[in-house]
Amino acid sequence: MLKVENLNVYYGVIQALKGISFYLNQGEVVALIGANGAGKSTTLKTISGIMRPREGSIAFNGEEITSKPAQDIVKLGIVHVPEGRRIFARMTVLENLYMGAFTINDKAQINQDIQEMFERFPRLAERKNQLGGTLSGGEQQMLTIARGLMSHPKLLLLDEPSMGLAPLLVDQIFEIIQTINEQGTSILLVEQNAQMALAVSNRAYVIETGTITIEGDGDDLLKNDSIVRAYLGA
């Protein structure tokens, strides 16, 4: 479904990604794990079109999307949920959801989707007319995910969905991720919480300073000694 080959990305003169290649099959949850600054978020930003690679190619369902602008990539069904809960703080919850459905023109469909999101995230329904910036961290994260789902993505790029959340909320977010996946959306997950990420993912890649060092099944990596030492702190 998604095929990334030999991706080289630079911030000015600093090379952030040094020839990253990986793939994702239809229906899979694939995790990218690694330390701060390893290049996980850069990978997602390059796929969604916010950053441009200097070399390499990204193909989605066989179609080359490397040089497409971000707004066209969304229309193909790749939705990037950025890290740090980047909701529109001065818009209401409802308006944020409408923004998520920007590519959809069918009003009835949008309203039906919003009802669905409110059923899945009851807290958002309670606060639908509140400004995004006044929500708590967990609510904002749910809103970011709900906003991302509004355009019916085929592939969801999730960047650090558990960052800065209370343990109970982290569990909840990962449950949501699993439900989304069961309903047919493929997920590329970037996480620092490697334990959780590996538990929900089919396969995983470990990124270190811009290159992929280890790849394998989620369960296998959980048993891998070097991973456990480096990322799980055991």
Added chain:
Amino acid sequence: MKKLNKKALRVLLVIGKYARWTVGIALALFLTWRIYQVLFVQQAFTADTWLRFALSGLILGGMYALIAIGYTLVYGIMFMINFAHGEVMMIGAFCCYFVFEALRFIPAPIAGNPDLVFLNAYPILSILIAFLVGMTVSGFSGYFLEKIAYRPLRHAPRLILLITAIGASIFLQNAAMLLFGPQRKNIVNPDILTRTAGWTIQVAGKPVLISYTGAFSLILSALLMIGLYFLVQKTKLGRSMRAVAQDQDSAALMGVDVNKVVSQTFIISGILAGASGVMWGIHMGLVNHITGSLPGIKAFTAAVLGGVGNIPGAMLGGITLGVIESMGPALFGIDFQLKDVIAFLTLIIVLIIRPSGILGEKLTEEKL
């Protein structure tokens, strides 16, 4: 003696700590005293004069507000002050002049009046055409201004954009001067909108004229502002504009074409400035290449006064500035030539006491 000095020093320190408030309260007291003097001691003007001042202030303020919205919209999205915006308004005023002149050349004779021209035969249609042409041309001016002057500099430091805007303003002014000549041109309205015609009401035993052009301008600017507010708050276009203003990357991730939204913003602010220019032409009746420069700076002042980036703020700022400018000289008992000084002094005072403007929020780091 020494003890007293220490005490005085401490008092001074406290005053220094609350410098802004001290300045503010001192100013307020001085102004209240001055207004009291003018209103109750000198009694230089009667109620009808005050009403005239207020009316002309409101009319002027409506036009300022329309231009100020353009500054605020563009600032909200690109964090730049589009100093060429006043020139876009000037283009609108010129459109009004040329449309009226052209329609005066088209004969539309009827049985009883063989000399009748199109302008007077179909005055409402003529005015409509003037607005349509003015708003369209100004909208395009805004679009091309962004496309040619600002888009290549999208990722340049903000100071460069600012200098480019000033350059664009000088360019447009001089282009208009070369094309149309430096002398002021008289705009002759259709007969139904003669500037001296209007409703007369009696205030304090004296007649106060509410001119048709003034009432027309005021109502139209109010309607346009309501329309814009609706556009920004309730439509998909408005939502995407607000989204881009808040977070460009996230907006792009929702599928918003950021370049398109920036273009649309410039078109909308151009259209509003154009409408304001046509109103200026109809109400003031004179246009040349510098017509846009002072209203442009005043509207910028109004936008800052209300809180730049804030649309209701720009509206409030525009109206406030118009009224202050018009009533200020009389209220403080100074020369009427000093009305511009009062307008800009208001800005300085507001910036000292409330730097973010009347309705503005505190600017966060990323916006600065």
